[in-house]
Amino acid sequence: MKENKETVRPVFPFTAIVGQEEMKLALMLNVIDPKIGGVMIMGDRGTGKSTTIRAIADLLPEIEVVKDDLFNSHPSDIDLMSDENKQALQNGINIETSYIKVPMVDLPLGATEDRVCGTIDIEKALTEGIKSFEPGLLAKANRGILYVDEVNLLDDHLVDILLDSAASGWNTVEREGISIRHPARFVLVGSGNPEEGELRPQLLDRFGMHAEIRTVKDPELRVQIVEQRTSFDQDPKKCIQNCEEDQNKLKKQIVDAQLLLSTITIDYDLRVKISQVCGELDVDGLRGDIVTNRAAKAYAALNGKQTVNSSDISKVITLCLRHRLRKDPLETMDSGEKVKKVFDKIFDIEEI
CATH class of the missing domain: 3.40.50.300 (P-loop containing nucleotide triphosphate hydrolases)
Structure with missing residues (x-):
C-alpha cells in the first residue's frame, strides 16, 4: 500500500x-x-x-464504501447503494467495507x-x-x-x-x-x-x-501565483507539507459543515426576499429559488452558524442566479452586476 x-x-x-x-x-x-x-x-x-x-x-476525507463494489456503494445509506447491496442488507448479510x-x-x-x-x-x-x-x-x-x-x-x-x-x-x-x-x-x-x-x-x-x-490582472498577485506553481513543480512533497496545516483545517471545516447542514434554518422573511429577487429578475421556474436557499444554508454551515442571515445570501446569490437571466443582446450590464443590484434593492430597502 x-x-x-x-x-x-x-x-x-x-x-x-x-x-x-x-x-x-x-x-x-x-x-x-x-x-x-x-x-x-x-x-x-x-x-x-x-x-x-x-x-x-x-x-x-476518505469515504467508507462496500469493499470491491463497482458503484462505491455506501454501507448503510440506501440512497447511495446498489440494489445487490440493498438486498444483502435486508437479508442481514454482513457487508465488508473499506475506505477510498x-x-x-x-x-x-x-x-x-x-x-x-x-x-x-x-x-x-x-x-x-x-x-x-x-x-x-x-x-x-x-x-x-x-x-x-x-x-x-x-x-x-x-x-x-x-x-x-x-x-x-x-x-x-x-x-x-x-x-x-x-x-x-x-x-x-x-x-x-x-x-x-x-x-x-x-x-x-x-x-x-x-x-x-477572469485572468488575474494584478502583477503582484500574478507573481505570487507563478511562484506557488514553480515551488510545487520543483518540490511537490515540500509544497504539500507546507500546506498540510491549512489543508487539515479546511478539511475539518468542510466535514463539520456537512454534519451541521441538516440543522441550519433560514427565516421565512429571508426566503420571501430570495423569491422576490428571482421574481424581479424574471428567472424562469423555481430552480433559482431552491438553489439559492440551499447554497445560503451551505455557506452558513461552512462558517459554523446555525441560522442564515442576509450577508450569507449576498455571498451566494450571484453564483446561483447569474446564468438563469434572460439574455438581452442590447444589455450592457453584466448579469452578475444585475443580480447584485436587485439583491441590494430588495434586501436593503426593507431592512432600513
Missing part, C-alpha cells in the same frame, strides 16, 4: 491556490451539499480551472454514451441468463466528482444524460428489455471558455451554480 502511495501523482494543494475565490467557494459549497446541483465554471484559458477541481477532490479517496472522474470529450452510462452484455444475458453489466463513468463517479472540461463542446445528448443523473442520483441502462439501475450521486463540475461557444440556456439552467473567472 505504501509503495502505491509513492507512485500516485502529487496534487497541487487547494489552500495554495491564489485568487479565484468565486470558483473555490462554489466547489466547497457543492461538496458540503451535493444537492445544490453542481457548478459550471466559465473563464479564460490558463486560469487554473482543472487544477482547482482536482485539488478539491484531493482535499476531501473521493472519486474524481474526468469525462473525455470524445466519450460515447456506452462509456458514460455503462453497457449490458446481451449475449451473456441470453445464453447464461445472467445480468452482466460493464459499469461506465457514472458508476465510477458515484459519491465523488465528475468533471467535464469544455462542457460547451460536449454533445447535447450526453450533457442531458449527465444532468439527469446528477439531479436524480440514479443511472438506468436499458437494452433489449433488460434494465439495470445503479446509484450515481455526484457533484457535476463543468468548465469551458465562453469564446468557444455558450451552453444552451435550458442546459445551463440545470447547473446549480455558475462561476465566472
Whole structure:
C-alpha cells in the first residue's frame, strides 16, 4: 500500500491556490451539499480551472464504501447503494467495507454514451441468463466528482444524460428489455471558455451554480501565483507539507459543515426576499429559488452558524442566479452586476 502511495501523482494543494475565490467557494459549497446541483465554471484559458477541481477532490476525507463494489456503494445509506447491496442488507448479510479517496472522474470529450452510462452484455444475458453489466463513468463517479472540461463542446445528448443523473442520483441502462439501475450521486463540475461557444440556456439552467473567472490582472498577485506553481513543480512533497496545516483545517471545516447542514434554518422573511429577487429578475421556474436557499444554508454551515442571515445570501446569490437571466443582446450590464443590484434593492430597502 505504501509503495502505491509513492507512485500516485502529487496534487497541487487547494489552500495554495491564489485568487479565484468565486470558483473555490462554489466547489466547497457543492461538496458540503451535493444537492445544490453542481457548478459550471466559465473563464479564460490558463486560469487554473482543472487544477482547482482536482485539488478539491484531493482535499476531501476518505469515504467508507462496500469493499470491491463497482458503484462505491455506501454501507448503510440506501440512497447511495446498489440494489445487490440493498438486498444483502435486508437479508442481514454482513457487508465488508473499506475506505477510498473521493472519486474524481474526468469525462473525455470524445466519450460515447456506452462509456458514460455503462453497457449490458446481451449475449451473456441470453445464453447464461445472467445480468452482466460493464459499469461506465457514472458508476465510477458515484459519491465523488465528475468533471467535464469544455462542457460547451460536449454533445447535447450526453450533457442531458449527465444532468439527469446528477439531479436524480440514479443511472438506468436499458437494452433489449433488460434494465439495470445503479446509484450515481455526484457533484457535476463543468468548465469551458465562453469564446468557444455558450451552453444552451435550458442546459445551463440545470447547473446549480455558475462561476465566472477572469485572468488575474494584478502583477503582484500574478507573481505570487507563478511562484506557488514553480515551488510545487520543483518540490511537490515540500509544497504539500507546507500546506498540510491549512489543508487539515479546511478539511475539518468542510466535514463539520456537512454534519451541521441538516440543522441550519433560514427565516421565512429571508426566503420571501430570495423569491422576490428571482421574481424581479424574471428567472424562469423555481430552480433559482431552491438553489439559492440551499447554497445560503451551505455557506452558513461552512462558517459554523446555525441560522442564515442576509450577508450569507449576498455571498451566494450571484453564483446561483447569474446564468438563469434572460439574455438581452442590447444589455450592457453584466448579469452578475444585475443580480447584485436587485439583491441590494430588495434586501436593503426593507431592512432600513
